[in-house]
Amino acid sequence: KARPKKQLVSSRTRFDNRGMSLEEEINESNQYYRARDIAVIYKKPIPLQIVKVDYPKRSAAVIKEAYFRRPSTTDYNGVYQGYYLDFEAKETKNKASFPLKNFHQHQIDHMRRCLRQAGICFVIVRFVSLDRLFVYPASPLITYWDQQTNGGRKSIPLNEISATGFEVHYALKPRIPYLKAIDQLLATSTIDKGDHHGQ
Amino acid sequence: KARPKKQLVSSRTRFDNRGMSLEEEINESNQYYRARDIAVIYKKPIPLQIVKVDYPKRSAAVIKEAYFRRPSTTDYNGVYQGYYLDFEAKETKNKASFPLKNFHQHQIDHMRRCLRQAGICFVIVRFVSLDRLFVYPASPLITYWDQQTNGGRKSIPLNEISATGFEVHYALKPRIPYLKAIDQLLATSTIDKGDHHGQ
Ligand SMILES: [Mg+2]
Ligand SMILES: [Mg+2]
Numbered sequence: 538k539a540r541p542k543k544q545l546v547s548s549r550t551r552f553d554n555r556g557m558s559l560e561e562e563i564n565e566s567n568q569y570y571r572a573r574d575i576a577v578i579y580k581k582p583i584p585l586q587i588v589k590v591d592y593p594k595r596s597a598a599v600i601k602e603a604y605f606r607r608p609s610t611t612d613y614n615g616v617y618q619g620y621y622l623d624f625e626a627k628e629t630k631n632k633a634s635f636p637l638k639n640f641h642q643h644q645i646d647h648m649r650r651c652l653r654q655a656g657i658c659f660v661i662v663r664f665v666s667l668d669r670l671f672v673y674p675a676s677p678l679i680t681y682w683d684q685q686t687n688g689g690r691k692s693i694p695l696n697e698i699s700a701t702g703f704e705v706h707y708a709l710k711p712r713i714p715y716l717k718a719i720d721q722l723l724a725t726s727t728i729d730k731g732d733h734h735g736q
Numbered sequence: 737k738a739r740p741k742k743q744l745v746s747s748r749t750r751f752d753n754r755g756m757s758l759e760e761e762i763n764e765s766n767q768y769y770r771a772r773d774i775a776v777i778y779k780k781p782i783p784l785q786i787v788k789v790d791y792p793k794r795s796a797a798v799i800k801e802a803y804f805r806r807p808s809t810t811d812y813n814g815v816y817q818g819y820y821l822d823f824e825a826k827e828t829k830n831k832a833s834f835p836l837k838n839f840h841q842h843q844i845d846h847m848r849r850c851l852r853q854a855g856i857c858f859v860i861v862r863f864v865s866l867d868r869l870f871v872y873p874a875s876p877l878i879t880y881w882d883q884q885t886n887g888g889r890k891s892i893p894l895n896e897i898s899a900t901g902f903e904v905h906y907a908l909k910p911r912i913p914y915l916k917a918i919d920q921l922l923a924t925s926t927i928d929k930g931d932h933h934g935q
Pocket of ligand 2: 811824825826
């Protein structure tokens with residue numbers, strides 16, 4: 538499938554070129570969710586260090602020199618039925634497992650902190666060659682992450698992602714209905730949805 | 737009190753120069769809260785439209801042309817004990833009331849959407865001349881906002897902000913301990929904190 542080229546140079550290019558099209562699809566899905574009052578979730582803008590700005594008369598300020606900064610958190614956050622949602626979107630061309638090198642320490646640290654605040658943290662993982670998409674919770678991800686330095690594997694097997702995670706099937710409205718997977722995640726988690734203040 | 741000039745040109749300059757120092761203080765407070773695992777709250781980076789990027793050999797990519805875009809949401813969001821927090825920081829030199837013209841329609845719309853998802857939405861208002869600081873909930877703010885087009889006032893009286901809001905007193909650690917005010921807000925709100933999943 539040919540995907541249309543973006544007209545603007547995306548600020549993500551430098552860090553994670555592979556994630557591009559998945560991100561566009563998630564952005565579109567979030568727009569759908571917002572428009573229907575289902576959830577309020579946004580992609581966070583990438584932080585820039587702005588060095589030089591011109592203020593031409595009678596027209597908009599122009600940034601003439603700026604640099605990309607590595608984001609200190611994850612790609613997305615927002616609110617869904619009183620729950621704080623926080624997640625990363627990641628793609629892999631691998632067919633049997635998801636390499637942990639796709640994550641950065643600061644993203645794992647951020648997810649850990651959010652979990653301690655009872656946030657709902659996860660990754661949307663896309664296996665490009667298989668065209669399969671999963672919501673995989675942050676807790677088992679962090680366990681895998683920690684184990685790799687103790688002789689554990691450097692990737693999470695697809696079997697495990699498929700067993701512990703929640704598969705998301707491409708649809709039309711929205712393209713990536715990942716909140717269905719979040720409903721499943723909430724239903725099976727220790728967080729009792731019935732007792733939740735948003736209900 | 738003299739406040740130190742920022743070394744970098746802030747991307748906020750164009751939109752809300754007045755909010756600068758308040759924002760720095762809130763950023764510092766958020767850092768304190770994160771470091772102590774009290775809450776995970778960040779200032780959202782301002783979105784930019786990037787037009788031209790140079791990729792010099794052996795050095796970092798340089799953005800050569802970019803423009804500020806108006807943010808479609810509020811200044812801050814994050815998670816605190818399972819609650820989604822979302823807020824704006826605003827300052828006024830007025831002494832008796834807070835002018836509604838400090839808000840944009842899109843910020844009000846965003847707060848409305850977040851409230852419908854059971855988010856905790858508010859403004860941190862600073863009366864510069866009085867050196868008083870309040871957490872003022874989004875619901876009464878939205879009521880004032882809506883009434884101004886029906887012959888209502890164009891500002892919220894300090895009396896009202898002081899009565900319905902929660903005063904925050906400057907401190908050392910953190911400088912702006914606004915989560916104390918949020919505890920009060922949660923205690924008096926219809927959201928039952930005892931039933932909350934994060935507890
Ligand atoms: Mg990503
Ligand atoms: Mg502001």
